[in-house]
Amino acid sequence: KQEVTQIPAALSVPEGENLVLNCSFTDSAIYNLQWFRQDPGKGLTSLLLIQSSQREQTSGRLNASLDKSSGRSTLYIAASQPGDSATYLCAVLFSGGSNYKLTFGKGTLLTVNP
Amino acid sequence: DGGITQSPKYLFRKEGQNVTLSCEQNLNHDAMYWYRQDPGQGLRLIYYSQIVNDFQKGDIAEGYSVSREKKESFPLTVTSAQKNPTAFYLCASVPGGNQPQHFGDGTRLSIL
Numbered sequence: 001k002q003e004v005t006q007i008p009a010a011l012s013v014p015e016g017e018n019l020v021l022n023c024s025f026t027d028s029a030i031y032n033l034q035w036f037r038q039d040p041g042k043g044l045t046s047l048l049l050i051q052s053s054q055r056e057q058t059s060g061r062l063n064a065s066l067d068k069s070s071g072r073s074t075l076y077i078a079a080s081q082p083g084d085s086a087t088y089l090c091a092v093l094f095s096g097g098s099n100y101k102l103t104f105g106k107g108t109l110l111t112v113n114p
Numbered sequence: 115d116g117g118i119t120q121s122p123k124y125l126f127r128k129e130g131q132n133v134t135l136s137c138e139q140n141l142n143h144d145a146m147y148w149y150r151q152d153p154g155q156g157l158r159l160i161y162y163s164q165i166v167n168d169f170q171k172g173d174i175a176e177g178y179s180v181s182r183e184k185k186e187s188f189p190l191t192v193t194s195a196q197k198n199p200t201a202f203y204l205c206a207s208v209p210g211g212n213q214p215q216h217f218g219d220g221t222r223l224s225i226l
Contacts, residue, residue, distance in 0.1 A: 032212045043118075043204055043217035044157075051212055089156070093212070100145045100164060100208055101172070102215065106156035 002027050002094045006105035013080055014113050021075040021108045023090030028068045031093040035064050035075050038087045038107070047088075048075070052095075080112045116141045120205050120218035126226045127192065127199060135190045135221045137205035144210050146188040150174060151202040151220075160203075163188055192223065200224050 003026045013019050023033070032051050036044040048057045048064040050073070056065040063076040077084060087109050091102040118139045127133045139146065145164045149157040159172030163182040177196025182188055188207075192199045202222050206215045 034214055036217075041202075041220070041222070043120075043219045044206075044215075046214035046216070049212070049214045091157075091215075100147075100162065100210075101159060104157040106154065 002092075002103055004090055004092050004103050004105040006088075006090055006108050008108060009106070010109040010111075012111040012113065015080060015082060017080050017112075018076070018078050019080055019110070021077070021088050021090075021110070023073040023075070023105055025071045025073075025092045025094075025103075027094055028071055029095040030068065031095055033064075033066055033073050033093075034091045034102070035062075035073075036089045036091065038089060040086075044089060077110075080110075082112050082114050085110055085112050118205055118207055118216055118218035120203075120221050122221060123219070125221055125223045127223060128226050130194045132191055132193050133223070135192070135203055135205075135223070137188045137190065137218060138186055139188075139205075139207045139216075140186060141207055141209070141216060142185070143207035143216070144185070145208045146182070147206040147208075147215070148172075148178075148180065148188070148190045149204045149206065151204060157204065160190065 005024045034049045035047045050057050050066040061078040066073050087107040089107040090105045121136045147162040148160040161180040163169035179191045204220045205218045208215045
């Protein structure tokens with residue numbers, strides 16, 4: 001069964017700290033991996049998408065890496081701010097099934113304290 | 115601005131009643147999706163549609179129905195057969211291929 005796991009489920013850090021969120025997946029045959037942000041009561045906002053041929057993607061203070069062979073991705077957030085507080089979800093588009101069907105992890109709830 | 119509009123934001127269902135959640139997109143995307151989100155469970159796929167007049171069941175389709183008569187619209191009906199409908203429902207779309215999914219702001223459904 002193709003699954004996506006995110007650890008930890010929750011993380012609390014002081015403002016200014018650099019942090020890493022983890023995502024693991026059970027099958028290395030993937031098209032892409034996406035990181036999303038979700039604010040309370042809202043929909044998901046796409047942060048970064050890494051194609052299977054790529055090793056990392058960067059956007060501002062965010063950097064996402066992908067290691068297909070080990071089934072792992074990390075989202076690195078530099079110089080965290082209270083506005084970064086949200087739930088971060090990892091989603092994988094596995095090969096072999098529907099070309100558009102994402103499998104989501106359960107998310108990491110991040111709290112950045114002022 | 116282009117985007118996905120879900121309505122209503124909050125919805126209440128009585129026992130034995132069918133309710134319909136609206137999802138409209140003006141992004142000209144081919145594929146659309148419906149997800150259900152429960153606390154601690156992540157997102158689970160209910161139905162998806164890759165083209166007009168065609169749709170497929172996701173992982174938890176029982177008690178739900180959809181239609182795709184227009185490219186812009188993908189309404190979801192929660193039928194009385196769905197015994198535990200209380201959840202946050204999210205609609206998404208994607209242009210195709212290896213592109214990011216775009217999400218609406220969701221509809222929260224509760225039972226009266």
